Amino acid sequence: MTSIKSELINGVLKLTLNRPDKFNSFNREMALALQTQLDIAKQDKKVRAIYITGEGKAFCAGQDLSEAIDDSGPGIETIVKEHYNIIIQKLRYLEKPVICAVNGVAAGAGANIALACDIVVAGNSASFIQAFSKIGLIPDSAGTFFLPRLVGFGKASALMMLGDKVTAIDAEKMGMIYKVTEDANLQTEAFELAKALAEMPTYAIGLTKKLINHSLFSTLENQLISEAHEQVKAARSYDYKEGVNAFLEKRKPVFKGE
Numbered sequence: 001m002t003s004i005k006s007e008l009i010n011g012v013l014k015l016t017l018n019r020p021d022k023f024n025s026f027n028r029e030m031a032l033a034l035q036t037q038l039d040i041a042k043q044d045k046k047v048r049a050i051y052i053t054g055e056g057k058a059f060c061a062g063q064d065l066s067e068a069i070d071d072s073g074p075g076i077e078t079i080v081k082e083h084y085n086i087i088i089q090k091l092r093y094l095e096k097p098v099i100c101a102v103n104g105v106a107a108g109a110g111a112n113i114a115l116a117c118d119i120v121v122a123g124n125s126a127s128f129i130q131a132f133s134k135i136g137l138i139p140d141s142a143g144t145f146f147l148p149r150l151v152g153f154g155k156a157s158a159l160m161m162l163g164d165k166v167t168a169i170d171a172e173k174m175g176m177i178y179k180v181t182e183d184a185n186l187q188t189e190a191f192e193l194a195k196a197l198a199e200m201p202t203y204a205i206g207l208t209k210k211l212i213n214h215s216l217f218s219t220l221e222n223q224l225i226s227e228a229h230e231q232v233k234a235a236r237s238y239d240y241k242e243g244v245n246a247f248l249e250k251r252k253p254v255f256k257g258e
Helices: 028-043 076-093 109-115 131-135 143-151 153-162 168-173 183-198 202-215 220-235 238-248
Strands: 004-009 012-017 049-054 098-102 105-107 119-123 127-129 165-167 179-181
Touching: 004 028, 012 028, 012 183, 028 076, 049 183, 076 109, 076 202, 098 109, 098 183, 105 109, 109 127, 109 143, 119 168, 119 183, 127 168, 131 153, 143 153, 165 168, 168 179, 179 183, 183 202, 202 220, 202 238, 220 238
Parallel strands: 012 049, 049 098, 098 119, 105 127, 119 179
Antiparallel strands: 004 012, 127 165
16 A cells, blocks of 8 residues: 555646555655655646645644654654655745645644645644644744744744644634635545646746745845746746737636646
8 A cells, every 4th residue: 555645637636645544644655755746746747736635534643653763763863854854845846836635633744744835725623733842842844934924923832832733713714724614525625726726827826836935035125026037937938828818819718837
C-alpha cells in the first residue's frame, strides 16, 4: 500500500495521505513520497492544480513519534531538515494553486503543512492543533512563520504555547483557513474548487503566488517593482490573450496555463 495515493483528474493532481491506521502521521517514506509527487506536479504541464487530503478519519496527526524516538531511525534533525522543510518549500515555490481539504484532525506538522497550502477548506468536525508544546518541542514545518501572519502575533503565540485545539469554525473566523463545509460535502466542494482553479489562467495564478511569497519580506516600493515585472510576464502569456479575446467575443475562455 502506497503512503501517498495520487490521481490526475481534470487537471487536478489529487494527493491523499494514506496511513489511516496511524491517522496519516508522517514517516520518512511518506514524507519523501509527498516530495516526489510535488516534483511531478511542478514538471507535468497536465497538472494545473494540486489537491491534498487525508484518508480515513484524520487529515494528518503530524510526525509518527515511534519513528522520531527510534534509535535506528532518521532522528529529529533529519526529520525536520529533510522531510518537513523540503515539503514546505516545495508547496510554496510550486507556481500552481494548492488546495488542502482537511478531513479531521490536523496536528503538529500536519496542521502546518495544511496552513502552508494556498487555500484550505475544512470539514466542520476538523480541528487544528499546534501540539508541539505538549511533548516539549517547538512548532516546525514553518508554523512559526505562517501562523502569526494568518492570525496575528498574540493569537499565534497563545496557540503555539498552550497547544489549544482550534475547531474548523473558529479557524475560519480567525482567518486561519478559507472555508468550512459540512463533513459530508467536504471532498465534493473542495475538489470542485480545485477543478475550477485548474480551468483558470494558472500561469497568472502561479505568478500571483510568487508575489504573495515575495510580499512576506518586501517593502512597498520593492513589491510594486515586482508586480510590474510579473505583470509584463503575465501580459505575454497565451492565457492573457485568450482571456481578452474571450471577453471581447463574449464567450467562455479556454485557458491553458501558458
